[in-house]
Amino acid sequence: MDELSKKLTLQAQLEEVRKLLTGYDRKELAELNRLLKDKDAFAEQISQLLPDAFNILVQNGTVTLETIQPMVEDVLKESIRKNPRTLSDILFPIMMPAIRKAVAEDIKRMLESVNNTLEHGFSPKRLGWRLQSIFSGKSYGEIVLSHAYIYQVKQVFLIHKETGLLLAQTGNDKSTDADLVSAMLTAIKDFVQDSFHSENDSLDSIQVGKLNIWIEQGPKALIAAIVEGNIPQNYRILLKENLEGIHIDYSYELEHFSGDTARFQNDEKLLDECIQQEKKPEKKRKPVAAILLLFLILGTLVYWIYSLVDQRIRFDSVVSGLKELPGVVVTETGKQNGVFYVCGLRDPLVKIPDKLFSKNKFAPDNILLKLKPYISLEPSVILKRVKKNITSETDIRYSYRNDTLFVSGEASRLWMTDAEKKSLLIPGISTVVFLNAPKTIRNFPIEHYLYIFAFNSDSIPQTEQLHFIDIVNQTRSMLNFNFDQDSVPVIVALSHTNIDGNKSGNKIIAQQRADKFINLMIQQGIPPEVLIPKVVVMKPNDTTYPLRSVTFKIEYAKSIKHD
Amino acid sequence: MIKKKIAMLGSFAVGKTSLVQRFVHSIFSEKYHTTIGVKIDQKIITIDHQDVNLLLWDIHGEDEFQKVKPAYVMGSSGYFVVMDGTRRKTMEIGFELNEMAKKVAGNIPFIVLINKSDQKEQWEISDDDIQEMKDKGIEVFLTSAKDGNHVEEAFTILAQKTMI
Secondary structure, three states: OOHHHHHHHHHHHHHHHHHHOOOOOHHHHHHHHHHOOOOOHHHHHHHHHHHHHHHHHOOOOOOOOOHHHHHHHHHHHHHHHHHHHHHHHHHHHHHHHHHHHHHHHHHHHHHHHHHHHHHOOHHHHHHHHHHHHHOOOOOOOHHHHHHHHOEEEEEEEEOOOOOOOEEEEEEEOOOOOHHHHHHHHHHHHHHHHHOOOOOOOOOOEEOOEEEEEEEOOOOEEEEEEEEEEEOOOOHHHHHHHHHHHHHOOHHHHOOOOOOOOOOHHOOOOOOHHHHOOEEEOOOOOOOOOHHHHHHHHHHHHHHHHHHHHHHHHHHHHHHHHHHHHOOOOEEEEEEEEEEEEEEEEEEEOOOOOOOHHHHOOOOOEEEEEEEEEEEOHHHHHHHHHHHHOOOOOOOOOOEEOEEEEEEEEOOOOOHHHHHHHHHOOOOOOOOEEEEOOOOOOOOOOOHEEEOOOOOOOOOHHHHHHHHHHHHHHHHHHHHOOOOOOOEEEEEEEEEEOOOOOHHHHHHHHHHHHHHHHHHHHHHOOHHHHHEEEEEEEEEOOOOOOOOOOEEEEEEEEOOOOOO | OOOEEEEEEEEEOHHHHHHHHHHHOOOOOOOOOOOOOOEEEEEEEEEEOEEEEEEEEOOOOOOOOOOOOOOHHOOEEEEEEEEEEOOOHHHHHHHHHHHHHHHHHHOEEEEEEEEOOOHHHHHOOOOHHHHHHHHHHOOOOEEOOOOOOOHHHHHHHHHHHHHH
16 A cells, blocks of 8 residues: 555656646646647647737738738749639639720720810811821821820829728829818719719719819729829729729728828828829920010111111201202201201291201101301392392392392383392392393483482482482483484483372472473583473372482484474 | 818708808808708817817708718718707707718717707707706717807817727
8 A cells, every 4th residue: 555655646746747847737748749649630729820820920020912922923823834724713703804894994995085086186286286297207196196195193192982081192283172172072972972872883083174083992092183184094004003002002001090191191102103294295396486576676676777877868868958058058967865956057038948858757846957047148049138128020030140130121210220229238249230221222321310309399409419410421422322313312301299289289399300400401511402301290109210209211302404 | 190080960950060160160150051962171170289180071961851871971980960959850860860870880989969059048959858868878069159159169079089
């Protein structure tokens, strides 16, 4: 008994030591041993742990998609190599709808492209493209493509599908309130899907004016791209690929999204690929505006120079005209403050004709004339002065040469005397020559004399008496000159009076005046038979001779031969 | 930034839009504009030193002709069930909408707002009704979009609840 008890005690002690060393009792160790030896039992135990273990490995990053991917690919490759039919059987239910969808997408894209081409086929733009094709040598298709696929993605939103909350956004145009837009887009999408009870068909695009909002939906998130211009259909493929990538990379975050967007927003490159744009090639346009401006400037400059030259030429023409004008002397010309001026002298009798200005397209006010008055000795001006100063009789003509005024035409004796006096007062005239005997055939010096008497008087004025001896001498010489044998000169003393007032009294005093001269001449030895006193009664408006004057006239009388 | 979707549920003309306008823009208009579909507004508030952007889905009022689309409630972090104190019928519709929201969004925080507290004398919803709701563990606020009474407070508390 003792031995037995001793043996039991030792075994118990040994068990105790084993438990202390391994932590397991005999039964547990036996179980572990059995599990290790029984592969099926061990595999069953491990299979219960593997899913949790794998999850932990994925969560802590030990196992990633990148690490699994090559293995899966290798497995698939090997499987397909060994037995392609198995995989095709597996994929058949998935592939066929996918292929159908892809074909449908391609047909839709082609139809849209054809539709787009037809829509614009006859527009001026397309006609322009056709012309461009002809002239550039490129095919029409190339030209169309170069124009049709110009677009710009302005903004891209990544939206959590269930909550409608904006996860991330990218794009240059941040003016829109992306959070509101995202929520509203989700609401619209939900509304459309809910209203048409369509789970499979989703809202793909919304057109807002020139903007297109393209929506690509995934199981947990959707991408909305705001695009301007003609979008190529393959952009949708890009959106799909991007969205798939996001679903793979952020599957956990999307699944457990609770409103914190930091994880998405920190990934700056999340949506960068979706920002696409294709700019129209910068055409090297001819600088039409610049050329036009240059032409405009040149044109203005040329016109300005032309105007200046033309104005100067016209002004010079005016100056030449002024210089040619008798009675005008130009001393200085120029332009001051944009106004032409002419300095010089002008005879007041000379009028500058307006035609001189109008002919040269100037208003008279356009040219400032600073002409001081002077007396011109130009023959034409002298003649003007003569005509101004001397009351003209009819048919009187004047000419001037070498200080001599030549007068031609018919005029009275008295006028001639007055004209000569007045002419000699005009500067530039020193001699007056009457070319024709005015109103008389022979012009005798005695006929130039004129005596004017005071009212009711027959006495010769003292000043006039000095010339009387000249008259007597001229009478004597004239009496010695006979034009022909049959006639003798007779001196008629004409005493001029009129009918105003006392007509008979006027005649008496006029007779006395004529007699006075006859008597005086007789006293000087002039034969009485050649002297005839005569009273001339003038009509009221007759101004040929001054009133109360005596003149002389030579007449020829037939001589009476005494046998 | 943390973003939360908050849905406004309730019968027609209970004042959902007015409550949102009061909370977001601090304005109130007597004019009634019926909401068609959904109108979305946002306001950033600070909770526990953290900015939270509340996206407020002002959903059209429910009546016998127009039912609220469950899709609008989906994904909400919290919601308000708005009732008009002067119309008892809106309480019943509110309860129905609450049931719908629970089915769609699960057990997410919500607050019952009994609006138009400025017209308390005309109320059809009694204090007993309110007490009954409170007894069921429902948080109830008596609000006035006109006066702004308890509006800010209600939104802030719901936002806080969504953060837990």
